[in-house]
Amino acid sequence: xxxxxxxxxIIAISVGLFILFGHFINIAPVQxxxxxxxxxxxxxxxxxxxxxxxxNMLKLQVLKVVKKQRNWQxxxxxxxGFAFAIFAxxxxxxxxxxxxxxxxxxxxxxxxxxxxxxxEVKDTALMVxxxxxxLASYEIPKIFISKSSAEDFAILVSGLAxxxxxxxxxxxxxxxxxxxxxxxxxxxxxTPLSSTMFALLAFFVASASYRAFRIRNFEATLLLxxxxxxxxxxxxxxxxxxxxxxxxxxxxxxxxxxxxMIPDKKILFGLIVTGIVLSSVLGIIFDWSLAINTPGIxxxxxxxxxxxxxxxxxxSRAIMIGIALGIIATSFRIILGxxxxx
Amino acid sequence: xxxxxxxxIALGSMDRRFIFLLVALSVLFPxxxxxxxxxxxxxxxxxxxxFDEIDTLKENSKVxxxxxxxxxxxxxxxxxxxxxxxHLFSKNIKVYAVALWPDGNFMATEAFSQVADKYExxxxxxxxxxxxxxxxxxxxxxxxxxxxxxxxVDLLGNDIDSIEMMKDVxxxxxxxxxxxxxxxxxxSKEWVQFACDPLGIPMSTGCTSIQVTDIIPYVAxxxxxxxxxxxxxxxxxxxxxxxxxxxxxxxxxxxxxxxNMAAQSMAHIVIVLLIILGNxxxxxxxKSGKKGGVQ
Numbered sequence: 001x002x003x004x005x006x007x008x009x010i011i012a013i014s015v016g017l018f019i020l021f022g023h024f025i026n027i028a029p030v031q032x033x034x035x036x037x038x039x040x041x042x043x044x045x046x047x048x049x050x051x052x053x054x055x056n057m058l059k060l061q062v063l064k065v066v067k068k069q070r071n072w073q074x075x076x077x078x079x080x081g082f083a084f085a086i087f088a089x090x091x092x093x094x095x096x097x098x099x100x101x102x103x104x105x106x107x108x109x110x111x112x113x114x115x116x117x118x119x120e121v122k123d124t125a126l127m128v129x130x131x132x133x134x135l136a137s138y139e140i141p142k143i144f145i146s147k148s149s150a151e152d153f154a155i156l157v158s159g160l161a162x163x164x165x166x167x168x169x170x171x172x173x174x175x176x177x178x179x180x181x182x183x184x185x186x187x188x189x190x191t192p193l194s195s196t197m198f199a200l201l202a203f204f205v206a207s208a209s210y211r212a213f214r215i216r217n218f219e220a221t222l223l224l225x226x227x228x229x230x231x232x233x234x235x236x237x238x239x240x241x242x243x244x245x246x247x248x249x250x251x252x253x254x255x256x257x258x259x260x261m262i263p264d265k266k267i268l269f270g271l272i273v274t275g276i277v278l279s280s281v282l283g284i285i286f287d288w289s290l291a292i293n294t295p296g297i298x299x300x301x302x303x304x305x306x307x308x309x310x311x312x313x314x315x316s317r318a319i320m321i322g323i324a325l326g327i328i329a330t331s332f333r334i335i336l337g338x339x340x341x342x
Numbered sequence: 343x344x345x346x347x348x349x350x351i352a353l354g355s356m357d358r359r360f361i362f363l364l365v366a367l368s369v370l371f372p373x374x375x376x377x378x379x380x381x382x383x384x385x386x387x388x389x390x391x392x393f394d395e396i397d398t399l400k401e402n403s404k405v406x407x408x409x410x411x412x413x414x415x416x417x418x419x420x421x422x423x424x425x426x427x428x429h430l431f432s433k434n435i436k437v438y439a440v441a442l443w444p445d446g447n448f449m450a451t452e453a454f455s456q457v458a459d460k461y462e463x464x465x466x467x468x469x470x471x472x473x474x475x476x477x478x479x480x481x482x483x484x485x486x487x488x489x490x491x492x493x494x495v496d497l498l499g500n501d502i503d504s505i506e507m508m509k510d511v512x513x514x515x516x517x518x519x520x521x522x523x524x525x526x527x528x529x530s531k532e533w534v535q536f537a538c539d540p541l542g543i544p545m546s547t548g549c550t551s552i553q554v555t556d557i558i559p560y561v562a563x564x565x566x567x568x569x570x571x572x573x574x575x576x577x578x579x580x581x582x583x584x585x586x587x588x589x590x591x592x593x594x595x596x597x598x599x600x601x602n603m604a605a606q607s608m609a610h611i612v613i614v615l616l617i618i619l620g621n622x623x624x625x626x627x628x629k630s631g632k633k634g635g636v637q
Contacts, residue, residue: 042480198414
């Protein structure tokens with residue numbers, strides 16, 4: 001019971017207080033612990049967390065299949081995907097490469113031709129230059145997943161250089177090298193699936209904004225107007241909206257604001273028309289059609305930038321300060337053992 | 343008048359699949375016929391700031407680029423990465439890459455393979471990829487203190503002490519600039535809080551559009567020197583880099599963000615028109631009590 005209940009609390013309190021006060025203690029070993037050792041501890045624990053997370057995911061999916069829970073068929077796919085990633089990461093490197101030594105300078109063009117049969121060559125001249133500068137030892141810029149395909153290519157190019165050596169990229173590096181089995185899995189399976197999921201958002205955003213962006217009250221109207229300005233202002237098409245459209249919209253906006261204070265609709269209509277005419281006359285007099293003369297308030301991109309820089313920054317700052325205060329309070333509760341999320 | 347009202351109400355209750363089709367077409371047409379939808383790109387003050395900060399770095403300066411995004415956010419951030427590497431390599435600046443996201447490794451590898459050869463940059467001499475470490479802010483803090491406590495080997499398994507450009511680098515204080523390509527947590531915020539602000543290292547960021555609201559207070563506070571917000575920010579930076587490299591006689595093809603801006607513009611216009619249509623229907627049906635909206 002002590003190990004399960006009290007021990008974690010003691011560790012959390014002592015480590016928490018030590019790290020917190022360590023910042024104010026100017027003693028080298030303490031600073032070393034706070035700045036280096038503690039972060040390495042965190043790093044090690046985070047690595048274990050990934051391992052535990054993967055095992056937990058596997059356990060949940062296997063249980064789902066065994067118990068034939070709802071949509072268990074999809075779990076088979078998850079397990080197969082997991083097993084394939086483990087295979088490509090830990091058991092099969094699939095990263096064979098070929099190195100040519102003492103290449104005959106007369107064979108460089110032939111070599112580039114052979115390389116272009118297995119790998120897209122974007123700039124032939126650049127590749128020729130690269131090979132010519134490494135005639136003594138040149139690694140073919142192509143990773144072969146299977147050893148047999150590497151051997152076939154090695155036989156093909158064997159006459160172009162004195163020595164042809166086959167190698168396999170080291171463990172660890174093989175997951176990152178372009179062309180290996182793991183990288184194939186990432187770029188050919190994970191990337192398109194992930195991009196598709198994210199791209200679907202565009203359709204849902206369009207449908208959701210059509211339904212949800214309604215002028216129900218003042219706040220909703222503000223949100224709607226700001227949203228539209230940002231949507232148009234952040235893309236190049238915003239530049240094409242002329243000043244007179246923006247000025248007219250501003251006059252309408254002011255009209256909407258003052259409407260409740262003017263019961264006579266004729267007077268309101270007159271004021272709006274006067275506003276539009278006045279802004280148009282001013283625009284013609286000061287030649288606002290020239291970008292350099294256009295006041296910032298009549299340019300949608302400028303308004304969108306202003307929204308980002310002031311109202312958005314102010315709102316975000318308020319939220320951040322609130323979150324920071326919340327984190328301080330929660331941290332204290334954890335350090336003092338009042339809250340035990342662990 | 344009644345007919346018009348009926349038309350609007352009928353449009354207001356259109357099937358959602360029709361909206362999906364409209365959005366798909368609005369994206370597809372500019373992609374299929376890019377020549378018909380060429381739009382000029384004007385840089386915002388934030389993108390200009392990023393460009394100016396990078397452009398003032400001297401030759402052989404050391405810049406750390408952190409890759410914190412994956413395939414899902416690649417269309418928004420990867421163009422910024424490519425334009426940034428073009429900018430840095432064209433100025434002969436040394437690039438140190440790390441990843442706080444596991445997917446970031448692949449993004450970094452791809453970005454380097456797309457750009458490095460063009461400038462004849464050599465791995466280990468002009469750029470190095472240290473790879474991914476789990477731990478988020480702990481990794482950032484560790485790098486700020488001593489890079490070797492976090493990384494003993496690079497992404498390819500080479501001992502980092504054997505890498506030429508790592509010899510005179512102990513921690514982040516030895517670097518001149520940090521650029522975070524971020525799509526969430528851990529990302530730009532952690533770089534500001536645990537490295538750049540405490541150590542006084544200048545940094546900029548390229549992030550997703552949705553993140554801008556979180557990052558903008560740091561930009562306003564000058565803790566982050568400019569921000570490339572989403573794909574529009576990437577397109578603006580691509581344009582600035584392209585203009586600068588053109589002036590130096592280096593030809594760079596238009597980047598993916600610039601090409602995709604027409605599609606994004608059209609999609610935004612369609613969404614705005616749908617919102618307006620939705621509100622007209624809402625206004626017309628509000629009084630009559632009928633239910634308008636997507637089915």
